[in-house]
Amino acid sequence: MKLGVLTVPLSAMSLKEAAEYLSGLGVQTLELGAGGYPGNAHLNPDELIGSKEKIAELKNLLKSYNLEISVLSVHGNAVHPDKATAQMYHDAFEKAVTLANELEVGTVVTFSGCPGDSAQSKYPNWVTCPWPEDFLAVLDYQWNDVLIPYWSKEAEFCKKYGVKVAFEMHPGFCVYNPTSLLKIRAAVGDTIGANFDPSHLIWQGIDVPSAIRALKGAIYHFHAKDTKIYDINCNVTGVLDVNHYSDEINRSWIFRALGYGNDYSYWKDIISTLRLVGYDASVSIEHEDSLMSSKEGLEKAISFLKEVMINEMPGKMFWA
Numbered sequence: 001m002k003l004g005v006l007t008v009p010l011s012a013m014s015l016k017e018a019a020e021y022l023s024g025l026g027v028q029t030l031e032l033g034a035g036g037y038p039g040n041a042h043l044n045p046d047e048l049i050g051s052k053e054k055i056a057e058l059k060n061l062l063k064s065y066n067l068e069i070s071v072l073s074v075h076g077n078a079v080h081p082d083k084a085t086a087q088m089y090h091d092a093f094e095k096a097v098t099l100a101n102e103l104e105v106g107t108v109v110t111f112s113g114c115p116g117d118s119a120q121s122k123y124p125n126w127v128t129c130p131w132p133e134d135f136l137a138v139l140d141y142q143w144n145d146v147l148i149p150y151w152s153k154e155a156e157f158c159k160k161y162g163v164k165v166a167f168e169m170h171p172g173f174c175v176y177n178p179t180s181l182l183k184i185r186a187a188v189g190d191t192i193g194a195n196f197d198p199s200h201l202i203w204q205g206i207d208v209p210s211a212i213r214a215l216k217g218a219i220y221h222f223h224a225k226d227t228k229i230y231d232i233n234c235n236v237t238g239v240l241d242v243n244h245y246s247d248e249i250n251r252s253w254i255f256r257a258l259g260y261g262n263d264y265s266y267w268k269d270i271i272s273t274l275r276l277v278g279y280d281a282s283v284s285i286e287h288e289d290s291l292m293s294s295k296e297g298l299e300k301a302i303s304f305l306k307e308v309m310i311n312e313m314p315g316k317m318f319w320a
Contacts, residue, residue, distance in 0.1 A: 001274070001309050003302065004029035004070045004284035006223070009294035011041035016061060018042065023065035025302050029282040030067055031221075034099060035092035036076035036110065043072065045095040048102070055102055070282035071195075071221050072096045073109040075168065078154075079146050080124060081116030089113070094157065101161035107220050108158075109166045109195040112175035112184060115146040126172050128240065147174050148187045155191040166195035166220040177206060178214045185218060197223035197286065198270060202261070203239050203253040209273040216277040224305055225286040226261030229253045248290060257289040258301040267308045275310050283309060 005027050010018040022030065032043040048054050062068065074096035076089030096108050114124040117138040127135045127142075151165075158165055167175045167184070175181050178194075185192050196219045198208045212219065233241070234252035241252040248254050258267065271283070285305060287297040 001271070001280055001311060002028040002068070002070070002282045003305055003309060004031055004282035005298060005302070006031040006033075006038070006073065006284055006286045007042050008033050008038050008073075009287045009298060011039060015042040015058075019062060019065045019067055022298075023067055025299065026306065027302065028067065029070040029284065030062070031070050031073055031109070031282070031284045031286075034072040034074045034096040034108075036074040036089055036096075038073045038075055043099070045092075045099045049095065049099050050102075058103070069103060069105050070284055071107040071109050071166065072100050072103075072105055075109065075111050077111060077113040077124065077173070079113035079115045079150050081119075081121035082123075086113075093154070097158055097161050097163045100163045106162070107164045107166050109168060109221055111170055111173045112147065112151070112167045112180075114173045115142045117141065124172070126174075126176075142174055143183075143187075147184065151184060151188045151192065155188045158191050164190075164220050165192045167192060168195040168197050168200070168223070170197070170200050171204065177201065177204060178211045181215065181218065190218070193218045193220035195221040195223060197225055199223070199225035199227040199255050199261075199286075199288075202227040203229060205239065209269050212270070212273045212277055212279075219274070219277065219279050221281065222274065222279065222283050223286045224258055224283050224301065225288060226256045226258050226267075227253050228256045228261035245290060254290065255288040257287065257292055257297040258285070258304040260289065260291075260300075264304075264308060267304070271308050271310055 005022050007018050007030055033039050034043050034045055074092050076092055078086055078090040078093055080086040093110055100108050114126050117125040127139050130136055169176050169181055175184055181194050194215050201208055201211055237252045239252055243251050285301045287294055289297045
């Protein structure tokens with residue numbers, strides 16, 4: 001496994017400055033935003049696509065700091081019911097796939113997206129229960145009329161460029177847990193896999209090692225991000241908490257830097273389970289801890305992750 005970082009928290013730095021800083025901390029791979037929610041501060045497809053010279057410059061810059069690109073991230077909602085919004089995220093996604101091919105990066109991370117409840121909708125509609133039966137009708141429309149047709153077409157587009165898609169399982173979108181990830185994968189094929197981010201599963205009550213086992217062979221990228229459940233609030237509000245993320249003291253849960261949500265033992269089990277299912281790629285830190293600055297959060301997470309990562313292959317089992 002390789003220690004990585006999503007560079008979005010360092011967007012105020014140039015890519016050279018961020019690369020120098022992270023390399024000095026022992027980081028080995030960079031996850032670069034290529035549009036959509038992550039932005040494109042460190043990687044602008046419009047400037048790079050078709051430019052062999054600029055792509056060579058980028059590769060040489062990263063090589064000089066002993067860094068590799070793990071994935072390009074272009075999170076968005078390409079099936080948004082507002083056609084202009086959907087088109088914006090669709091275009092960003094396809095540009096990221098095109099650029100990934102030119103950079104020889106094999107995976108693009110995004111969200112599955114979430115349609116509305118009908119063709120006349122203005123906003124996405126995330127269904128969280130099966131009754132009244134209206135909600136089942138919404139799910140049928142979202143999956144069979146929108147999501148599966150869209151991603152079936154995009155999977156063919158990605159195959160042409162030799163790129164796989166890693167959906168980040170995220171509440172608010174149709175693919176938000178291992179069950180929904182496996183559902184879209186069964187319908188569309190193995191071009192689609194998971195960007196496994198434990199932080200979004202922890203607050204749903206999902207056991208992360210069990211989820212990793214369930215997705216054996218389907219994990220294409222991994223985010224290292226923690227979540228802290230605050231029982232004093234959760235015991236009253238429950239996990240479906242719509243308080244703003246900035247209202248930390250009243251929320252049922254918030255995102256935390258590694259080690260501030262769960263301890264070493266918890267994360268060692270996660271890393272060990274990744275090894276058990278054959279995952280040996282980047283473990284990419286995503287900093288979204290609102291109680292810490294970007295640098296402090298990243299540095300603490302990097303230090304923590306170094307203690308729990310498994311870097312070498314085990315070798316011969318000499319004791320059995």
